Amino acid sequence: MAWDILSVCGWPIAGSRNDHQTPPQQAPPRVTLVQEQSGVDGAFLLAMLLTNHLKRSGDNRVLLLAAHHNAAHYTAACQKLTFNATSAIQSGQLRIVDVLAAVYGGSTGGPALLQLISDRVAEAGPTSTTLIIVDDLTCLGAMMGGGSGENAVIDFVERLLLPLHPAAAHCVLKVNVSECYERLCTFLADLAEVIVGLGPLPSGASHELDGILTVYRRQSTSYPLLGALREPAKTLLYKVHDRLVRTYVPGEVGIKNL
Numbered sequence: 058m059a060w061d062i063l064s065v066c067g068w069p070i071a072g073s074r075n076d077h078q079t080p081p082q083q084a085p086p087r088v089t090l091v092q093e094q095s096g097v098d099g100a101f102l103l104a105m106l107l108t109n110h111l112k113r114s115g116d117n118r119v120l121l122l123a124a125h126h127n128a129a130h131y132t133a134a135c136q137k138l139t140f141n142a143t144s145a146i147q148s149g150q151l152r153i154v155d156v157l158a159a160v161y162g163g164s165t166g167g168p169a170l171l172q173l174i175s176d177r178v179a180e181a182g183p184t185s186t187t188l189i190i191v192d193d194l195t196c197l198g199a200m201m202g203g204g205s206g207e208n209a210v211i212d213f214v215e216r217l218l219l220p221l222h223p224a225a226a227h228c229v230l231k232v233n234v235s236e237c238y239e240r241l242c243t244f245l246a247d248l249a250e251v252i253v254g255l256g257p258l259p260s261g262a263s264h265e266l267d268g269i270l271t272v273y274r275r276q277s278t279s280y281p282l283l284g285a286l287r288e289p290a291k292t293l294l295y296k297v298h299d300r301l302v303r304t305y306v307p308g309e310v311g312i313k314n315l
Contacts, residue, residue, distance in 0.1 A: 061304045062102065063109055065272050065291050067251050071112035085110075086274075088218065088228050090249035092242070093193075095235040096257035097268045100126050101297045103190050104134035106229055110188045111145055118149075119188045120181045122174055124156040124196040125231070137300045152181055160200055170200060175216060183226035189217070193231035194245070198238065207238040218248065250275045258294075266294050266305070 063070055068085045089106075093099040103121075110117050121131060131153065135142035145151035154177045160170065181187060191197075198210045218228060230249075234242055246252060254271040272291045294305040 086250035091231040108140040128153040128155040187226035195233040
């Protein structure tokens, strides 16, 4: 099913029976980290999270910081997922900061770029109904240039998340772990309540599948020392189609046990 991925990641699904439940176990995670390897593109998951969040309630808001794909890419992806992104942008329900346009237009770069993004976040006025998506931090680090890219991105993430604690916006951060700095990856993994790993098939390209999705969710516990422990990983195989994403359990009929 197309929405199995969101359930596994701990996000309530728009229109489902549990959509309007409010217990802590039904609340979406505050910080979700999407780690993609070379050979896969996690933009489909960001588009699903974006449209699902906006469909859940007319009061929900999304701020998308697009540094990997541009704004037009996500607008088209929302249309394929039967969501009118143009109308949402006009109403202010969806805001997209096209980082690529700002950089290639020559209007900003380096530290000024991160300041521009921070200003846009402040303008959005993050609340508990706001979802902030960053696609992706690896690109932002490369745009910083020199040896300061990693430190600048870590500082940016801290500035982004500190005002959101403990009960403000939700945040989805995407990085390419094949290109990202080790210290940055470790820093982000410590922050995240849910880590979603996207990787290629070990057997190579296939017409049936696009990759493997592995989810690590932090255990719900009242003991602070156990808060860093993760639940057993959940793994799905997935295939991105034009208007939906199909998921499969490894070993099921018709799918090789990769």
